[in-house]
Amino acid sequence: MPQTEHELPLMTEVDDATYDELLELVEQRVVHIALWEDSLADALEEGQATAGPPSTFDLDLYLEDGIYFELYGVSCFDDLDADPWHGLAESQARLAGLVARQARLDEIAVDEENGLVLVVGLPSGKLLYLAVAAWLLGEWDELPDG
Numbered sequence: 462m463p464q465t466e467h468e469l470p471l472m473t474e475v476d477d478a479t480y481d482e483l484l485e486l487v488e489q490r491v492v493h494i495a496l497w498e499d500s501l502a503d504a505l506e507e508g509q510a511t512a513g514p515p516s517t518f519d520l521d522l523y524l525e526d527g528i529y530f531e532l533y534g535v536s537c538f539d540d541l542d543a544d545p546w547h548g549l550a551e552s553q554a555r556l557a558g559l560v561a562r563q564a565r566l567d568e569i570a571v572d573e574e575n576g577l578v579l580v581v582g583l584p585s586g587k588l589l590y591l592a593v594a595a596w597l598l599g600e601w602d603e604l605p606d607g
Contacts, residue, residue: 472595473594474575475569483577484569486528488567491523492604493521493522494556496552496556497520516547517545523601529600530579531599532596534593535591537555538589538591559589562584562585563583563584567580577592578593
């Protein structure tokens, strides 16, 4: 089936060309983060109950120069050896705090399966790791409300 101009394939692995493209975004300030209440994974797993608060999220991460990531299946870690964050409300508050504290995209990393890991840094030197299952890149002209 041919792809229309409105259908964009989700990226799930980082190859050399993609890595080089993403490196151009390093050091940009994070100006907005929108955490989705419903995730793509939830929609695909219709009716399957999960135990406890979610530990993966879908979110949009907006950078200062007009680029944003649509991130799917994101696990947020304060430390590579720590457990991922849990709970939608707590994660939303923590992500909003990153924007208020002038966070930047500090590094583009790749995990063992060539998956994307965004490293977000605060001026204090504290880092946050966003392990991403799938993503799209887009451009923005206006930040969303909220």
